Amino acid sequence: MLRQFLSKLPRKSGKSDSPELARSNSCTTAGSTPQTHRSNSLNSGSGRPGVTKRTSSAVFPASVVAGIEPLLPFKDVPNSEKMNLFVSKVSLCCVTFDFTDPTKNAIEKDVKRQTLLELLEFVASGSVRFSEPAILAMCRMCAVNLFRVFPPNYRSSVSNGGENDDDEPMFDPAWPHLQIVYDLLLKFITSSCLDAKVAKKYIDHSFILRLLDLFDSEDPRERECLKTILHRVYGKFMVHRPFIRKAMSNIFYRFVFETERHNGIAELLEIFGSIISGFALPLKEEHKIFLWRVLIPLHKPKSLGVYFQQLTYCTTQFIEKEPKLSSTVIRGLLKYWPITNSQKEVMFLGQLEEILEAINMVEFQKVMVPLFWRIGCCINSFHFQVAERALFFWNNDQIVNLIAHNRHVILPIILPFLEKNAQNHWNHAVLNLTLNVRKMFMEMDDALFMSCHTHFKEEEAKLSILAEKRKEAWERLENAASLQPIAGNTAVLVTPLATSIAC
Secondary structure (H helix, E strand, O other): OHHHHHOOOOOOOOOOOOHHHHHHOOOEEOOOEEOHHHHHHHHHOOOOOOHHHHHHHHHOOHHHHOOOOOOOOHHHOOHHHHHHHHHHHHHHOOOEOOOOOOOOOHHHHHHHHHHHHHHHHHHHHOOOOOOHHHHHHHHHHHHHHHOOOOOOOHHHHHOOOOOOOOOOOOOOOOHHHHHHHHHHHHHHHHOOOOOHHHHOOOOOHHHHHHHHHHHHOOOHHHHHHHHHHHHHHHHHOHHHHHHHHHHHHHHHHHHHHHHOOOOOHHHHHHHHHHHHHOOOOOOOHHHHHHHHHHHOHHHOOOOHHHHHHHHHHHHHHHHHHOHHHHHHHHHHHHHOOOOOOHHHHHHHHHHHHHHHHHOOHHHHHHHHHHHHHHHHHHHOOOOHHHHHHHHHHHHOHHHHHHHHHOHHHHHHHHHHHHHHHHHHOOOHHHHHHHHHHHHHHHHHOHHHHHHHHHHHHHHHHHHHHHHHHHHHHHHHHHHHHHHOOOOOOOOOOOOHHHHOOOO
16 A cells, blocks of 8 residues: 555656656655645636646656655755655655554555644744745645635534534544644744745635635634634735735624534634734724724624624723724624623623723713613513623622713613512512612712602602503493494403403
Protein backbone atom coordinates (compact mmCIF):
# COMPACT_ATOMS: atom_id res chain seq x y z
CA MET A 1 0.00 0.00 0.00
CA LEU A 2 2.91 2.35 0.73
CA ARG A 3 4.14 1.84 -2.82
CA GLN A 4 0.64 2.61 -4.08
CA PHE A 5 0.58 5.75 -1.90
CA LEU A 6 3.88 6.98 -3.29
CA SER A 7 2.72 6.20 -6.79
CA LYS A 8 0.21 9.05 -6.40
CA LEU A 9 3.07 11.51 -6.59
CA PRO A 10 3.45 13.46 -9.84
CA ARG A 11 5.90 11.86 -12.22
CA LYS A 12 7.82 13.38 -15.05
CA SER A 13 5.41 13.35 -17.94
CA GLY A 14 6.29 12.19 -21.39
CA LYS A 15 5.66 14.36 -24.41
CA SER A 16 2.36 12.65 -24.99
CA ASP A 17 1.11 13.37 -21.45
CA SER A 18 -1.37 16.24 -21.15
CA PRO A 19 -1.47 18.77 -18.29
CA GLU A 20 -4.97 17.55 -17.46
CA LEU A 21 -3.70 14.05 -16.83
CA ALA A 22 -0.90 15.38 -14.66
CA ARG A 23 -3.37 17.34 -12.57
CA SER A 24 -5.81 14.46 -12.19
CA ASN A 25 -3.03 12.24 -10.84
CA SER A 26 -1.80 14.81 -8.35
CA CYS A 27 -4.63 14.68 -5.79
CA THR A 28 -6.31 11.34 -5.15
CA THR A 29 -7.75 9.35 -2.31
CA ALA A 30 -6.11 6.18 -1.09
CA GLY A 31 -7.72 3.47 -3.16
CA SER A 32 -7.15 5.49 -6.37
CA THR A 33 -10.38 7.48 -6.14
CA PRO A 34 -9.95 10.73 -8.08
CA GLN A 35 -10.20 13.95 -6.11
CA THR A 36 -10.12 16.32 -9.03
CA HIS A 37 -13.61 17.58 -8.27
CA ARG A 38 -12.27 19.30 -5.14
CA SER A 39 -9.57 21.08 -7.09
CA ASN A 40 -12.02 21.98 -9.81
CA SER A 41 -14.38 23.52 -7.27
CA LEU A 42 -11.55 25.66 -5.98
CA ASN A 43 -10.44 26.80 -9.42
CA SER A 44 -13.84 27.17 -11.01
CA GLY A 45 -14.90 29.71 -8.41
CA SER A 46 -11.93 31.95 -9.05
CA GLY A 47 -13.46 33.51 -12.13
CA ARG A 48 -10.33 33.00 -14.24
CA PRO A 49 -11.09 30.97 -17.39
CA GLY A 50 -8.47 28.49 -18.37
CA VAL A 51 -6.85 28.45 -14.94
CA THR A 52 -7.03 24.66 -14.65
CA LYS A 53 -4.44 23.83 -17.31
CA ARG A 54 -2.13 26.66 -16.29
CA THR A 55 -2.43 25.55 -12.66
CA SER A 56 -1.42 21.96 -13.24
CA SER A 57 1.67 22.87 -15.25
CA ALA A 58 2.64 25.57 -12.74
CA VAL A 59 2.30 23.47 -9.60
CA PHE A 60 3.82 20.28 -10.90
CA PRO A 61 6.15 21.19 -13.81
CA ALA A 62 8.32 18.25 -14.86
CA SER A 63 11.51 20.29 -14.59
CA VAL A 64 10.78 21.23 -10.97
CA VAL A 65 9.29 18.22 -9.21
CA ALA A 66 10.73 15.32 -11.16
CA GLY A 67 13.76 13.80 -9.50
CA ILE A 68 13.08 15.37 -6.06
CA GLU A 69 12.27 12.78 -3.42
CA PRO A 70 9.44 14.23 -1.26
CA LEU A 71 10.56 12.29 1.81
CA LEU A 72 13.88 14.13 1.90
CA PRO A 73 14.19 16.58 4.82
CA PHE A 74 14.48 20.27 3.97
CA LYS A 75 17.92 20.49 5.58
CA ASP A 76 19.33 18.07 2.98
CA VAL A 77 18.57 20.28 -0.04
CA PRO A 78 20.05 23.68 -0.96
CA ASN A 79 17.98 26.84 -0.55
CA SER A 80 17.46 27.07 -4.30
CA GLU A 81 15.62 23.72 -4.25
CA LYS A 82 13.68 24.10 -1.01
CA MET A 83 10.62 25.61 -2.65
CA ASN A 84 10.58 22.77 -5.20
CA LEU A 85 10.76 20.27 -2.36
CA PHE A 86 7.97 22.17 -0.61
CA VAL A 87 5.73 21.74 -3.67
CA SER A 88 6.63 18.06 -3.86
CA LYS A 89 5.78 17.46 -0.19
CA VAL A 90 2.54 19.40 -0.50
CA SER A 91 1.54 17.22 -3.47
CA LEU A 92 2.20 14.13 -1.36
CA CYS A 93 -0.27 15.44 1.22
CA CYS A 94 -3.03 15.71 -1.38
CA VAL A 95 -3.80 12.03 -0.85
CA THR A 96 -6.70 11.61 1.59
CA PHE A 97 -7.61 8.66 3.81
CA ASP A 98 -10.54 7.19 5.67
CA PHE A 99 -9.97 7.85 9.39
CA THR A 100 -13.05 6.02 10.64
CA ASP A 101 -10.93 2.84 10.64
CA PRO A 102 -7.67 3.50 12.55
CA THR A 103 -6.05 0.29 11.28
CA LYS A 104 -6.58 1.04 7.60
CA ASN A 105 -3.56 2.51 5.72
CA ALA A 106 -1.74 3.09 9.03
CA ILE A 107 1.72 3.35 7.43
CA GLU A 108 0.58 5.77 4.73
CA LYS A 109 -1.24 7.92 7.28
CA ASP A 110 1.89 8.15 9.38
CA VAL A 111 4.00 9.12 6.33
CA LYS A 112 1.53 11.88 5.50
CA ARG A 113 1.42 13.05 9.13
CA GLN A 114 5.19 13.30 9.33
CA THR A 115 5.25 15.19 6.03
CA LEU A 116 2.63 17.66 7.28
CA LEU A 117 4.60 18.23 10.48
CA GLU A 118 7.73 18.86 8.44
CA LEU A 119 5.86 21.34 6.24
CA LEU A 120 4.53 23.06 9.37
CA GLU A 121 8.04 23.45 10.74
CA PHE A 122 9.32 24.77 7.40
CA VAL A 123 6.53 27.35 7.04
CA ALA A 124 6.97 28.49 10.65
CA SER A 125 10.70 29.05 10.10
CA GLY A 126 10.01 31.66 7.39
CA SER A 127 13.30 30.98 5.64
CA VAL A 128 12.20 31.15 1.98
CA ARG A 129 9.69 33.43 0.24
CA PHE A 130 6.78 31.45 -1.22
CA SER A 131 6.58 31.32 -4.99
CA GLU A 132 3.27 31.50 -6.84
CA PRO A 133 3.30 27.77 -7.71
CA ALA A 134 3.91 26.99 -4.03
CA ILE A 135 0.99 29.21 -2.97
CA LEU A 136 -1.34 27.51 -5.41
CA ALA A 137 -0.13 24.06 -4.37
CA MET A 138 -0.73 24.91 -0.72
CA CYS A 139 -4.25 26.22 -1.38
CA ARG A 140 -5.07 23.11 -3.39
CA MET A 141 -3.79 20.77 -0.67
CA CYS A 142 -5.84 22.58 1.98
CA ALA A 143 -8.92 22.42 -0.24
CA VAL A 144 -8.51 18.66 -0.75
CA ASN A 145 -8.03 17.92 2.94
CA LEU A 146 -10.40 20.40 4.58
CA PHE A 147 -13.25 21.25 2.22
CA ARG A 148 -15.87 18.55 2.60
CA VAL A 149 -19.63 18.14 2.89
CA PHE A 150 -20.89 17.37 6.38
CA PRO A 151 -23.44 14.58 6.88
CA PRO A 152 -26.97 15.60 7.95
CA ASN A 153 -27.27 16.43 11.62
CA TYR A 154 -29.61 13.69 12.81
CA ARG A 155 -29.96 15.09 16.30
CA SER A 156 -30.99 18.53 15.04
CA SER A 157 -33.63 17.02 12.74
CA VAL A 158 -35.08 15.03 15.64
CA SER A 159 -35.24 18.05 17.94
CA ASN A 160 -36.69 20.29 15.20
CA GLY A 161 -33.86 22.72 15.42
CA GLY A 162 -34.10 23.37 19.15
CA GLU A 163 -31.10 23.38 21.38
CA ASN A 164 -30.61 20.39 23.60
CA ASP A 165 -28.26 20.83 26.54
CA ASP A 166 -27.91 17.06 26.90
CA ASP A 167 -26.27 16.71 23.48
CA GLU A 168 -22.51 16.31 23.66
CA PRO A 169 -20.42 17.75 20.81
CA MET A 170 -19.52 15.44 17.95
CA PHE A 171 -15.78 14.91 17.45
CA ASP A 172 -14.38 14.18 14.00
CA PRO A 173 -12.25 11.00 14.01
CA ALA A 174 -9.90 12.67 11.51
CA TRP A 175 -9.22 15.61 13.83
CA PRO A 176 -5.60 14.69 14.75
CA HIS A 177 -4.87 14.87 11.02
CA LEU A 178 -7.08 17.90 10.29
CA GLN A 179 -5.56 19.88 13.14
CA ILE A 180 -2.11 19.74 11.53
CA VAL A 181 -3.56 20.94 8.23
CA TYR A 182 -5.33 23.81 9.98
CA ASP A 183 -2.15 24.75 11.87
CA LEU A 184 -0.24 24.64 8.59
CA LEU A 185 -2.79 26.88 6.86
CA LEU A 186 -2.69 29.35 9.77
CA LYS A 187 1.11 29.52 9.75
CA PHE A 188 1.05 29.88 5.98
CA ILE A 189 -1.41 32.80 6.01
CA THR A 190 0.36 34.63 8.81
CA SER A 191 3.85 34.03 7.40
CA SER A 192 5.85 37.12 6.49
CA CYS A 193 7.11 35.16 3.47
CA LEU A 194 3.62 35.13 1.92
CA ASP A 195 2.93 37.95 -0.52
CA ALA A 196 -0.73 38.93 -0.03
CA LYS A 197 -0.89 40.48 -3.51
CA VAL A 198 -0.03 37.11 -5.07
CA ALA A 199 -1.92 34.94 -2.58
CA LYS A 200 -5.21 36.82 -3.04
CA LYS A 201 -5.54 35.22 -6.50
CA TYR A 202 -5.75 31.77 -4.89
CA ILE A 203 -7.22 32.57 -1.47
CA ASP A 204 -10.12 34.04 -3.41
CA HIS A 205 -13.88 34.34 -2.94
CA SER A 206 -14.45 30.67 -3.70
CA PHE A 207 -11.83 29.61 -1.16
CA ILE A 208 -13.31 31.91 1.50
CA LEU A 209 -16.86 30.64 0.89
CA ARG A 210 -15.73 27.04 1.32
CA LEU A 211 -13.89 28.05 4.47
CA LEU A 212 -17.09 29.63 5.84
CA ASP A 213 -19.04 26.48 5.03
CA LEU A 214 -16.80 24.59 7.44
CA PHE A 215 -18.12 26.64 10.37
CA ASP A 216 -21.13 24.31 10.38
CA SER A 217 -18.89 21.53 11.67
CA GLU A 218 -20.13 19.84 14.84
CA ASP A 219 -16.59 19.59 16.16
CA PRO A 220 -15.95 22.66 18.40
CA ARG A 221 -12.18 22.24 17.98
CA GLU A 222 -12.48 22.69 14.23
CA ARG A 223 -14.67 25.78 14.61
CA GLU A 224 -12.11 27.28 16.99
CA CYS A 225 -9.33 26.81 14.42
CA LEU A 226 -11.51 28.23 11.66
CA LYS A 227 -12.28 31.29 13.79
CA THR A 228 -8.58 32.10 14.11
CA ILE A 229 -7.85 31.45 10.43
CA LEU A 230 -10.74 33.56 9.11
CA HIS A 231 -9.75 36.40 11.41
CA ARG A 232 -6.20 36.29 10.00
CA VAL A 233 -7.51 36.16 6.43
CA TYR A 234 -9.67 39.22 7.15
CA GLY A 235 -6.67 41.05 8.56
CA LYS A 236 -4.20 40.16 5.80
CA PHE A 237 -6.36 40.43 2.67
CA MET A 238 -7.96 43.86 2.86
CA VAL A 239 -9.40 43.49 -0.63
CA HIS A 240 -11.58 40.59 0.59
CA ARG A 241 -12.98 42.33 3.66
CA PRO A 242 -16.29 43.55 2.15
CA PHE A 243 -16.89 40.12 0.63
CA ILE A 244 -16.20 38.34 3.94
CA ARG A 245 -18.65 40.60 5.79
CA LYS A 246 -21.30 40.03 3.14
CA ALA A 247 -20.78 36.25 3.11
CA MET A 248 -21.05 36.12 6.91
CA SER A 249 -24.21 38.23 6.78
CA ASN A 250 -25.74 35.75 4.34
CA ILE A 251 -25.06 32.92 6.79
CA PHE A 252 -26.82 34.89 9.52
CA TYR A 253 -29.77 35.66 7.23
CA ARG A 254 -30.18 32.00 6.32
CA PHE A 255 -29.97 31.00 9.97
CA VAL A 256 -32.53 33.54 11.23
CA PHE A 257 -35.10 33.50 8.43
CA GLU A 258 -34.80 29.96 7.02
CA THR A 259 -33.16 27.14 8.95
CA GLU A 260 -32.45 28.25 12.55
CA ARG A 261 -29.76 25.56 12.43
CA HIS A 262 -26.06 26.30 12.33
CA ASN A 263 -23.24 25.18 14.59
CA GLY A 264 -20.90 28.13 14.11
CA ILE A 265 -22.99 31.22 14.86
CA ALA A 266 -21.15 31.91 18.13
CA GLU A 267 -17.74 31.73 16.46
CA LEU A 268 -18.82 33.92 13.53
CA LEU A 269 -20.21 36.53 15.93
CA GLU A 270 -16.97 36.46 17.88
CA ILE A 271 -15.09 37.28 14.68
CA PHE A 272 -17.56 40.04 13.88
CA GLY A 273 -17.10 41.48 17.36
CA SER A 274 -13.43 42.12 16.65
CA ILE A 275 -14.31 43.45 13.18
CA ILE A 276 -16.79 45.94 14.68
CA SER A 277 -14.20 47.18 17.15
CA GLY A 278 -12.05 48.19 14.17
CA PHE A 279 -14.77 50.17 12.37
CA ALA A 280 -13.82 53.77 11.68
CA LEU A 281 -15.97 56.65 12.88
CA PRO A 282 -18.45 57.86 11.84
CA LEU A 283 -19.98 54.46 11.13
CA LYS A 284 -20.87 53.73 7.53
CA GLU A 285 -24.51 53.23 6.66
CA GLU A 286 -23.87 49.59 5.67
CA HIS A 287 -22.62 48.86 9.20
CA LYS A 288 -25.77 50.36 10.75
CA ILE A 289 -27.87 48.28 8.37
CA PHE A 290 -25.99 45.19 9.53
CA LEU A 291 -26.92 46.04 13.12
CA TRP A 292 -30.62 46.41 12.34
CA ARG A 293 -31.02 43.62 9.76
CA VAL A 294 -28.66 41.00 11.19
CA LEU A 295 -27.72 41.48 14.84
CA ILE A 296 -31.16 42.53 16.11
CA PRO A 297 -33.05 39.66 14.37
CA LEU A 298 -30.49 37.20 15.78
CA HIS A 299 -32.34 37.65 19.10
CA LYS A 300 -35.30 35.78 17.60
CA PRO A 301 -34.18 32.09 17.28
CA LYS A 302 -34.92 29.75 20.15
CA SER A 303 -31.24 28.74 20.34
CA LEU A 304 -30.24 32.28 21.39
CA GLY A 305 -28.54 31.00 24.53
CA VAL A 306 -25.80 29.31 22.49
CA TYR A 307 -24.44 32.60 21.12
CA PHE A 308 -26.03 35.24 23.38
CA GLN A 309 -22.75 36.33 24.97
CA GLN A 310 -21.11 36.99 21.60
CA LEU A 311 -24.24 38.74 20.26
CA THR A 312 -24.38 41.02 23.30
CA TYR A 313 -20.74 41.92 22.80
CA CYS A 314 -21.37 42.88 19.15
CA THR A 315 -24.32 45.14 19.99
CA THR A 316 -22.36 46.71 22.85
CA GLN A 317 -19.51 47.47 20.45
CA PHE A 318 -21.91 49.32 18.15
CA ILE A 319 -23.30 51.38 21.05
CA GLU A 320 -19.79 52.26 22.24
CA LYS A 321 -18.91 53.38 18.72
CA GLU A 322 -22.06 55.45 18.31
CA PRO A 323 -24.18 56.01 21.46
CA LYS A 324 -27.15 57.18 19.38
CA LEU A 325 -27.69 53.54 18.37
CA SER A 326 -28.70 52.55 21.92
CA SER A 327 -32.33 53.52 21.34
CA THR A 328 -32.29 51.56 18.07
CA VAL A 329 -31.07 48.43 19.85
CA ILE A 330 -33.70 48.80 22.61
CA ARG A 331 -36.48 49.14 20.02
CA GLY A 332 -35.18 45.99 18.35
CA LEU A 333 -35.19 44.07 21.63
CA LEU A 334 -38.76 45.18 22.31
CA LYS A 335 -39.75 44.08 18.81
CA TYR A 336 -38.40 40.55 19.31
CA TRP A 337 -39.25 40.27 23.00
CA PRO A 338 -40.01 36.64 23.95
CA ILE A 339 -43.51 36.09 25.30
CA THR A 340 -43.51 32.40 26.18
CA ASN A 341 -39.80 31.74 26.83
CA SER A 342 -38.87 32.81 30.35
CA GLN A 343 -35.17 31.99 30.00
CA LYS A 344 -34.89 34.28 26.99
CA GLU A 345 -36.73 37.02 28.91
CA VAL A 346 -34.09 36.85 31.64
CA MET A 347 -31.35 37.17 28.98
CA PHE A 348 -33.11 40.12 27.34
CA LEU A 349 -33.43 41.88 30.71
CA GLY A 350 -29.72 41.37 31.34
CA GLN A 351 -28.83 42.90 27.99
CA LEU A 352 -31.23 45.80 28.61
CA GLU A 353 -29.47 46.60 31.88
CA GLU A 354 -26.09 46.71 30.11
CA ILE A 355 -27.48 49.12 27.52
CA LEU A 356 -29.14 51.34 30.12
CA GLU A 357 -25.86 51.65 31.98
CA ALA A 358 -24.32 53.31 28.91
CA ILE A 359 -27.31 55.18 27.44
CA ASN A 360 -27.52 58.97 27.52
CA MET A 361 -30.57 60.90 28.65
CA VAL A 362 -31.74 61.94 25.17
CA GLU A 363 -31.78 58.38 23.81
CA PHE A 364 -33.35 57.06 27.02
CA GLN A 365 -36.27 59.47 26.75
CA LYS A 366 -36.99 58.25 23.22
CA VAL A 367 -37.77 54.72 24.39
CA MET A 368 -38.66 54.99 28.10
CA VAL A 369 -42.43 54.65 27.65
CA PRO A 370 -42.53 51.32 25.73
CA LEU A 371 -39.48 50.13 27.65
CA PHE A 372 -41.00 50.50 31.12
CA TRP A 373 -44.32 49.15 29.96
CA ARG A 374 -42.43 45.96 29.01
CA ILE A 375 -40.47 45.99 32.28
CA GLY A 376 -43.79 46.31 34.11
CA CYS A 377 -45.11 43.22 32.36
CA CYS A 378 -41.98 41.37 33.43
CA ILE A 379 -42.50 42.52 37.03
CA ASN A 380 -45.94 40.85 36.95
CA SER A 381 -44.57 37.63 35.46
CA PHE A 382 -45.54 34.48 37.35
CA HIS A 383 -42.03 33.14 36.62
CA PHE A 384 -40.19 34.40 39.68
CA GLN A 385 -36.80 34.67 37.92
CA VAL A 386 -38.24 37.05 35.31
CA ALA A 387 -39.97 39.22 37.92
CA GLU A 388 -36.90 39.20 40.15
CA ARG A 389 -34.56 40.15 37.27
CA ALA A 390 -36.81 43.07 36.29
CA LEU A 391 -36.96 44.38 39.85
CA PHE A 392 -33.15 44.19 40.11
CA PHE A 393 -33.03 47.20 37.76
CA TRP A 394 -33.66 49.38 40.83
CA ASN A 395 -30.41 48.09 42.36
CA ASN A 396 -28.46 49.83 39.60
CA ASP A 397 -27.56 53.42 40.51
CA GLN A 398 -27.28 54.55 36.87
CA ILE A 399 -30.76 53.25 36.03
CA VAL A 400 -32.24 54.72 39.22
CA ASN A 401 -30.75 58.06 38.24
CA LEU A 402 -32.43 57.87 34.82
CA ILE A 403 -35.73 56.93 36.45
CA ALA A 404 -35.49 59.75 38.99
CA HIS A 405 -35.00 62.38 36.29
CA ASN A 406 -38.02 61.04 34.37
CA ARG A 407 -40.19 59.90 37.29
CA HIS A 408 -43.21 61.95 36.15
CA VAL A 409 -43.45 59.72 33.09
CA ILE A 410 -42.20 56.40 34.47
CA LEU A 411 -44.00 56.20 37.83
CA PRO A 412 -47.55 56.36 36.36
CA ILE A 413 -46.56 53.50 34.02
CA ILE A 414 -44.87 51.25 36.56
CA LEU A 415 -46.98 51.81 39.69
CA PRO A 416 -50.00 49.67 38.61
CA PHE A 417 -47.67 46.72 38.04
CA LEU A 418 -46.06 47.23 41.45
CA GLU A 419 -49.44 47.42 43.19
CA LYS A 420 -50.64 44.27 41.49
CA ASN A 421 -47.52 42.43 42.67
CA ALA A 422 -47.87 43.78 46.20
CA GLN A 423 -51.44 42.46 46.37
CA ASN A 424 -51.13 38.91 45.12
CA HIS A 425 -47.70 37.71 43.88
CA TRP A 426 -46.99 34.19 45.08
CA ASN A 427 -43.19 34.50 45.53
CA HIS A 428 -41.97 36.07 48.78
CA ALA A 429 -38.67 37.27 47.31
CA VAL A 430 -40.49 39.06 44.48
CA LEU A 431 -42.99 40.48 46.95
CA ASN A 432 -40.21 41.92 49.14
CA LEU A 433 -38.41 43.41 46.14
CA THR A 434 -41.67 44.99 44.97
CA LEU A 435 -42.25 46.61 48.35
CA ASN A 436 -38.67 47.94 48.33
CA VAL A 437 -39.20 49.54 44.91
CA ARG A 438 -42.49 51.12 46.10
CA LYS A 439 -40.64 52.54 49.10
CA MET A 440 -37.91 53.88 46.82
CA PHE A 441 -40.48 55.74 44.71
CA MET A 442 -42.11 57.15 47.84
CA GLU A 443 -38.77 58.49 49.06
CA MET A 444 -37.98 59.81 45.59
CA ASP A 445 -41.16 61.94 45.33
CA ASP A 446 -43.82 61.33 47.94
CA ALA A 447 -46.33 63.79 46.45
CA LEU A 448 -46.08 62.26 43.00
CA PHE A 449 -46.35 58.76 44.44
CA MET A 450 -49.53 59.59 46.38
CA SER A 451 -51.03 61.27 43.33
CA CYS A 452 -50.30 58.25 41.15
CA HIS A 453 -51.50 55.88 43.85
CA THR A 454 -54.79 57.79 44.18
CA HIS A 455 -55.24 57.72 40.41
CA PHE A 456 -54.54 53.98 40.43
CA LYS A 457 -57.19 53.38 43.10
CA GLU A 458 -59.72 55.41 41.11
CA GLU A 459 -58.98 53.47 37.95
CA GLU A 460 -59.20 50.21 39.86
CA ALA A 461 -62.60 51.23 41.25
CA LYS A 462 -63.85 52.11 37.76
CA LEU A 463 -62.66 48.75 36.44
CA SER A 464 -64.37 47.00 39.33
CA ILE A 465 -67.67 48.78 38.57
CA LEU A 466 -67.37 47.88 34.87
CA ALA A 467 -66.67 44.26 35.75
CA GLU A 468 -69.72 44.17 38.03
CA LYS A 469 -71.94 45.67 35.32
CA ARG A 470 -70.61 43.15 32.81
CA LYS A 471 -71.34 40.30 35.20
CA GLU A 472 -74.92 41.55 35.78
CA ALA A 473 -75.51 41.88 32.02
CA TRP A 474 -74.42 38.29 31.46
CA GLU A 475 -76.64 37.09 34.32
CA ARG A 476 -79.66 38.81 32.74
CA LEU A 477 -78.88 37.21 29.40
CA GLU A 478 -78.53 33.80 31.02
CA ASN A 479 -81.85 34.16 32.85
CA ALA A 480 -83.60 35.32 29.69
CA ALA A 481 -82.14 32.45 27.73
CA SER A 482 -83.24 29.89 30.33
CA LEU A 483 -86.89 31.02 29.96
CA GLN A 484 -86.94 30.55 26.18
CA PRO A 485 -88.38 27.26 24.84
CA ILE A 486 -85.88 24.92 23.19
CA ALA A 487 -86.66 24.40 19.50
CA GLY A 488 -84.68 23.32 16.48
CA ASN A 489 -80.98 24.15 16.59
CA THR A 490 -81.20 26.62 19.49
CA ALA A 491 -78.10 26.59 21.69
CA VAL A 492 -78.68 25.32 25.22
CA LEU A 493 -77.04 26.81 28.33
CA VAL A 494 -76.20 23.74 30.39
CA THR A 495 -75.34 25.55 33.63
CA PRO A 496 -74.76 29.15 34.71
CA LEU A 497 -71.39 28.05 36.16
CA ALA A 498 -70.12 27.54 32.63
CA THR A 499 -69.69 31.30 32.29
CA SER A 500 -67.80 31.77 35.54
CA ILE A 501 -64.43 30.64 34.21
CA ALA A 502 -61.83 33.36 34.81
CA CYS A 503 -59.39 34.30 32.02
